[in-house]
Amino acid sequence: MNAPQQAPESVLVFTATYCEAGNIDEWHSRVRRVLPAARLLVIDDSSPDGTAEHLARIAAADPEFEYIVRAGKLGLGSAHRRAMQHGWDAGYETLVTMDADLSHQPEQIPRLLAALPGHDFVIGTRSGQGSCDYTGFRRLAFVGGNSMARLLIPTGLTEFTTSMRAFNRSALDLLLTTGERDDGYAYFMEVVYRLNDAGLRLTEVPIDFADRTRGTSKIPRAQIAMSAKVLLQLTGHRLAKKYLGAHTSGR
Numbered sequence: 477m478n479a480p481q482q483a484p485e486s487v488l489v490f491t492a493t494y495c496e497a498g499n500i501d502e503w504h505s506r507v508r509r510v511l512p513a514a515r516l517l518v519i520d521d522s523s524p525d526g527t528a529e530h531l532a533r534i535a536a537a538d539p540e541f542e543y544i545v546r547a548g549k550l551g552l553g554s555a556h557r558r559a560m561q562h563g564w565d566a567g568y569e570t571l572v573t574m575d576a577d578l579s580h581q582p583e584q585i586p587r588l589l590a591a592l593p594g595h596d597f598v599i600g601t602r603s604g605q606g607s608c609d610y611t612g613f614r615r616l617a618f619v620g621g622n623s624m625a626r627l628l629i630p631t632g633l634t635e636f637t638t639s640m641r642a643f644n645r646s647a648l649d650l651l652l653t654t655g656e657r658d659d660g661y662a663y664f665m666e667v668v669y670r671l672n673d674a675g676l677r678l679t680e681v682p683i684d685f686a687d688r689t690r691g692t693s694k695i696p697r698a699q700i701a702m703s704a705k706v707l708l709q710l711t712g713h714r715l716a717k718k719y720l721g722a723h724t725s726g727r
């Protein structure tokens with residue numbers, strides 16, 4: 477596997493947690509093994525399962541680990557936005573984001589870091605050389621959502637929804653001024669759209685996604701319908717810009 481090409485201290489690795497008491501210790505130790513010197517950040521939304529107690533224990537033992545506990549379940553998109561602001565303000569060159577439930581493998585972070593030089597944004601793709609073990613409805617939503625996004629928002633990417641990503645400061649700067657509106661999958665799709673629309677350099681690397689083995693999904697299924705609506709709105713924005721030269725916010 478390729479080694480990261482940047483100084484490890486310039487990398488901030490972020491994950492959001494909601495009820496990940498069964499996963500967060502393993503997430504931390506596996507990320508730490510891969511990036512011994514990187515700064516790690518977790519934003520927890522007052523998980524009722526005691527995730528924050530695990531975070532406190534990890535922080536006591538690892539000086540390069542920090543966590544924020546927010547007052548309530550404010551949502552995944554807003555946790556990612558907060559991490560972007562945090563990474564920007566603290567001057568990190570690179571922000572890596574991923575899920576905490578070990579669906580994204582910490583051992584594959586170096587693939588994203590290796591692809592970032594020459595790009596502003598890297599996403600892990602579960603298509604092509606990548607993989608995804610979803611079955612049933614989740615598989616349908618994953619294949620359907622990403623296929624629709626590929627068709628309606630041509631970026632050259634095959635993945636729009638997963639949160640395993642790396643951003644440089646140009647990407648963070650752009651996203652901190654655009655303010656995506658939706659949470660969950662729609663938020664993740666819109667981030668890709670905004671970066672592409674602004675002419676930033678996007679690329680992808682294959683990742684292997686394994687559905688969680690501990691805990692349950694926290695993202696309501698209604699989010700899938702919401703994502704379809706947002707996808708159509710973004711398509712409208714793209715087409716208006718292309719054919720009418722409209723200055724529209726896409727909202």
Ligand SMILES: Nc1nc2c(ncn2[C@@H]2O[C@H](COP(=O)(O)OP(=O)(O)O)[C@@H](O)[C@H]2O)c(=O)[nH]1
Binds near residue numbers: 574
């Ligand atoms: N802080 C925070 N984290 C969340 C929230 N919802 C989900 N997460 C975390 O976001 C990641 C992805 O959520 P998950 O439930 O696994 O979604 P799925 O993989 O699409 O089923 C996990 O690390 C969750 O703990 C939320 O409202 N707030």
Ligand SMILES: [Mg+2]
Binds near residue numbers: 577
């Ligand atoms: Mg998950």
